[in-house]
Amino acid sequence: MKLVRKYLPIIISPWIALFGLLSAILPYPVFGQDFPNKPITVYCGYAAGATTDLTARGLASGVEKLLGVPVVVENKAGGGATVAAGLVASKKPDGYTLGVVSTGVIAVRPHLLKLAYDPLKDFTLICQYSRYIGAVTVLKDAPFKNIQDFITYAKANPGLSYASPGMYTQQHLATELFRQCKGLEFKHVPTKGGAEANTQLLGKHVNFVAGAGQHIQYVKQGAFKMLAVFNTDKRDPNYPDLPTIKELGCQDAPALGYIVVGPKGMPEAVYKKLSEAIKKVTDGPDFQKLLGNLEIPYDYKDRAQLEKDVLVEYEFYKTFLQKMGAKKD
Amino acid sequence: MEFFANFIAGFNVALQPLNFMFCFLGVFIGTLIGVLPGIGPVGTMAILLPVTYGIPPTTAIIMLAGIYYGAQYGGSTTSILVNIPGEAASVVTTLDGYQMAKNGRAGPALGIAAFGSFIAGTIAVIGLQLLAPPLVTVALRFGPPEYFSLMILGFVILTYLAQKSMAKALMMAGVGIILGTVGLDTMTGMPRFTFNIPELLDGVGLAPLAMGLFGISEILLNVEKKIKQELITTKVRGIFPNLEDWRRSIGAILRGTGLGFFLGILPGGGAVLSSFVSYAVEKRISKHPEDFGRGAIEGVAAPESANNSAAQGAFIPLLTLGIPANVVMAILLGALMIHNITPGPMLVKDHPQLFWGVISSMYMGNIMLLVLNLPLIGLWVQLLRVPYNILFPMILFVCVIGAYVINNSTVDVSLMLLFGVVGYLMRKFEYEPAPLVLAYVLAPMLENALRQSLILSGGSFGIFMVRPISAGCLLVAAALLFSSLLPMIRRRREEIVAEAEEDE
Numbered sequence: 062m063k064l065v066r067k068y069l070p071i072i073i074s075p076w077i078a079l080f081g082l083l084s085a086i087l088p089y090p091v092f093g094q095d096f097p098n099k100p101i102t103v104y105c106g107y108a109a110g111a112t113t114d115l116t117a118r119g120l121a122s123g124v125e126k127l128l129g130v131p132v133v134v135e136n137k138a139g140g141g142a143t144v145a146a147g148l149v150a151s152k153k154p155d156g157y158t159l160g161v162v163s164t165g166v167i168a169v170r171p172h173l174l175k176l177a178y179d180p181l182k183d184f185t186l187i188c189q190y191s192r193y194i195g196a197v198t199v200l201k202d203a204p205f206k207n208i209q210d211f212i213t214y215a216k217a218n219p220g221l222s223y224a225s226p227g228m229y230t231q232q233h234l235a236t237e238l239f240r241q242c243k244g245l246e247f248k249h250v251p252t253k254g255g256a257e258a259n260t261q262l263l264g265k266h267v268n269f270v271a272g273a274g275q276h277i278q279y280v281k282q283g284a285f286k287m288l289a290v291f292n293t294d295k296r297d298p299n300y301p302d303l304p305t306i307k308e309l310g311c312q313d314a315p316a317l318g319y320i321v322v323g324p325k326g327m328p329e330a331v332y333k334k335l336s337e338a339i340k341k342v343t344d345g346p347d348f349q350k351l352l353g354n355l356e357i358p359y360d361y362k363d364r365a366q367l368e369k370d371v372l373v374e375y376e377f378y379k380t381f382l383q384k385m386g387a388k389k390d
Numbered sequence: 391m392e393f394f395a396n397f398i399a400g401f402n403v404a405l406q407p408l409n410f411m412f413c414f415l416g417v418f419i420g421t422l423i424g425v426l427p428g429i430g431p432v433g434t435m436a437i438l439l440p441v442t443y444g445i446p447p448t449t450a451i452i453m454l455a456g457i458y459y460g461a462q463y464g465g466s467t468t469s470i471l472v473n474i475p476g477e478a479a480s481v482v483t484t485l486d487g488y489q490m491a492k493n494g495r496a497g498p499a500l501g502i503a504a505f506g507s508f509i510a511g512t513i514a515v516i517g518l519q520l521l522a523p524p525l526v527t528v529a530l531r532f533g534p535p536e537y538f539s540l541m542i543l544g545f546v547i548l549t550y551l552a553q554k555s556m557a558k559a560l561m562m563a564g565v566g567i568i569l570g571t572v573g574l575d576t577m578t579g580m581p582r583f584t585f586n587i588p589e590l591l592d593g594v595g596l597a598p599l600a601m602g603l604f605g606i607s608e609i610l611l612n613v614e615k616k617i618k619q620e621l622i623t624t625k626v627r628g629i630f631p632n633l634e635d636w637r638r639s640i641g642a643i644l645r646g647t648g649l650g651f652f653l654g655i656l657p658g659g660g661a662v663l664s665s666f667v668s669y670a671v672e673k674r675i676s677k678h679p680e681d682f683g684r685g686a687i688e689g690v691a692a693p694e695s696a697n698n699s700a701a702q703g704a705f706i707p708l709l710t711l712g713i714p715a716n717v718v719m720a721i722l723l724g725a726l727m728i729h730n731i732t733p734g735p736m737l738v739k740d741h742p743q744l745f746w747g748v749i750s751s752m753y754m755g756n757i758m759l760l761v762l763n764l765p766l767i768g769l770w771v772q773l774l775r776v777p778y779n780i781l782f783p784m785i786l787f788v789c790v791i792g793a794y795v796i797n798n799s800t801v802d803v804s805l806m807l808l809f810g811v812v813g814y815l816m817r818k819f820e821y822e823p824a825p826l827v828l829a830y831v832l833a834p835m836l837e838n839a840l841r842q843s844l845i846l847s848g849g850s851f852g853i854f855m856v857r858p859i860s861a862g863c864l865l866v867a868a869a870l871l872f873s874s875l876l877p878m879i880r881r882r883r884e885e886i887v888a889e890a891e892e893d894e
Binding site for chain 1: 432435436439443473530531532533534574575577580581586588589591592720721722723725727728729732733765842845846848
């Protein structure tokens with residue numbers, strides 16, 4: 062025991078220093094009574110630094126102040142957020158475990174993967190606060206002024222290549238629908254995400270990119286320009302000149318949403334407290350500013366609306382993916 | 391001189407008390423988490439991200455950047471002292487660093503790692519300042535075919551890392567590639583080799599793999615041996631490398647700096663790849679290649695310099711193009727975007743105080759790290775005097791916690807223990823873990839680049855030969871392979887191996 066006492070401090074002192082530092086910097090509010098009286102864990106379906114993660118952290122820090130308990134975001138990236146979703150579904154519905162994921166875990170992935178959860182039954186949907194966007198995006202100095210030029214050019218030069226943020230993402234599917242409806246021929250290069258897809262366009266390794274959000278940053282800097290927007294019924298108010306692919310007479314893939322979910326069977330009182338707090342945060346100036354800075358739209362849907370819309374998405378992707386020949390593992 | 395004007399303007403920002411304080415805080419936290427295996431800069435920076443909401447963006451980036459390059463300093467410590475790489479980029483440091491510690495030269499090993507990191511860090515910051523804009527255009531020319539060929543070159547270099555049997559090294563690389571394919575197929579989103587374990591959809595984690603193969607297996611091996619302690623308890627002679635050490639290391643440090651800086655600019659596994667490549671280069675050009683793996687100080691100096699300069703180089707694509715070269719840079723990108731600052735070609739023009747301020751803070755940070763690390767080395771060396779019956783359970787404890795906290799997953803802990811047993815058997819039968827880990831890291835990039843290239847070319851393999859950078863990489867790889875097959879060189883290799891075996 063003497064030895065332990067002698068050497069233990071050397072080994073554990075860096076740990077103590079680390080935790081000491083973290084607890085000094087991180088805000089720890091007072092514990093309350095009732096719900097919530099202990100830290101809430103939020104599983105984020107995407108990696109740290111991703112747009113979804115940034116909004117989840119913004120949400121968590123706001124809710125933390127309102128509810129008076131720590132709200133801890135844990136990144137569980139992978140499987141198109143199905144890993145995080147599966148984890149949430151497996152927990153107790155006491156409100157202390159939440160997930161910030163894409164509606165894709167309900168509407169898209171179940172048609173492609175064998176999952177550990179039932180997409181339509183295993184969740185308490187709390188709300189949606191934003192949606193994922195998409196656009197046909199080319200380099201600024203590309204030889205087309207608008208989408209019509211682009212279509213003409215693509216007809217004359219079959220086999221243009223494009224990078225998407227991944228196979229069967231809403232951006233890939235919308236581009237696919239656009240391609241079919243205009244009778245074009247593209248080579249599809251799936252990447253690991255928006256950042257890699259954009260890099261390929263910057264390096265001129267592909268002809269265009271099915272932009273998934275981050276492309277806007279390059280548009281603002283003057284490196285890219287957009288030709289048409291998809292995954293939306295309405296034009297983007299920031300870029301009112303850009304047509305939607307629906308206006309071009311094509312079918313579109315519905316946009317997936319950023320949603321907050323909990324395990325099924327959450328008590329009504331807990332649900333109410335959480336959803337009210339989240340609504341208050343998403344309506345607040347801090348969160349609105351965050352969305353504005355990230356250039357993603359504020360698109361709030363409450364539980365009832367979300368439950369209705371997600372069913373529509375579920376059915377659309379089911380038929381469409383079958384038609385595309387995607388097989389479930 | 392515009393350069394000096396920027397330089398002075400940058401220091402004006404970096405020397406503001408708030409920025410100075412946060413710079414120190416960043417490098418301090420970075421050193422701590424670098425020393426602790428399991429906790430890496432990614433997790434720490436993600437946890438601290440909300441803290442940056444309330445402080446000015448320049449201050450935030452100065453602190454987050456400090457954590458990142460600070461961790462590169464600390465990362466070598468556990469590699470050298472207990473043969474557990476704190477980060478993937480420190481894997482190769484275990485080869486000679488731990489041997490040096492066993493030979494009673496832990497002090498100079500830690501010392502040269504700190505000095506090498508300092509020299510590399512400082513030179514790389516100068517490079518970052520001077521070369522950022524022109525280098526970006528080079529980096530952008532790396533598309534899928536170029537990456538594929540670069541990876542192939544990496545794999546060929548890997549065979550040169552083999553201490554003993556090249557065939558066994560290649561077999562281990564094969565196992566590494568198979569492990570690297572576990573998880574969702576990035577092209578089609580289909581799961582592969584996941585055995586219906588949801589956690590495996592994400593692939594096998596690097597941390598459980600590396601900690602198991604290197605750390606746990608080391609403990610198991612040592613448990614068999616009765617008396618090893620005497621080696622460790624011999625007095626450690628000073629932390630300052632002697633003149634001979636310097637003479638042998640300075641070239642390695644400078645070459646490591648250059649290689650690391652260039653590889654760091656490329657998106658992908660910059661710091662990891664650069665540490666392996668620089669080690670291989672040193673071994674190749676050394677007059678005493680037989681010393682490598684037996685405590686050659688160059689084998690510590692080169693990779694530790696390379697990973698530090700790669701860490702600085704990685705800022706170039708982020709600050710000038712807005713391309714995150716790795717997850718850490720992705721978090722920094724996020725931190726900038728939260729403050730409505732878009733990293734990219736316009737950043738230098740739109741936010742000069744941020745760009746030059748952050749760069750200037752890196753000079754300061756590197757000095758702080760040197761001052762912070764040198765006195766602490768004495769403390770870390772004390773670790774070696776801890777009796778094994780206390781040290782081993784502690785390492786095991788730290789490994790288990792470390793594997794668990796990354797994803798809060800018990801599957802990762804089980805995987806680590808499994809790889810620990812596998813690693814133990816591998817060592818018993820003289821299969822090296824390092825080629826396995828490197829192949830595992832490169833495999834997903836290799837596969838992705840190959841498939842993307844073939845989509846672009848419509849299935850033709852010619853695409854790898856018509857593009858100059860790609861063809862160049864492949865030619866160098868072919869030349870290396872060919873040279874290793876030449877009988878003369880082969881004989882030399884065998885001599886080296888024989889000598890290495892005598893030492894065992």
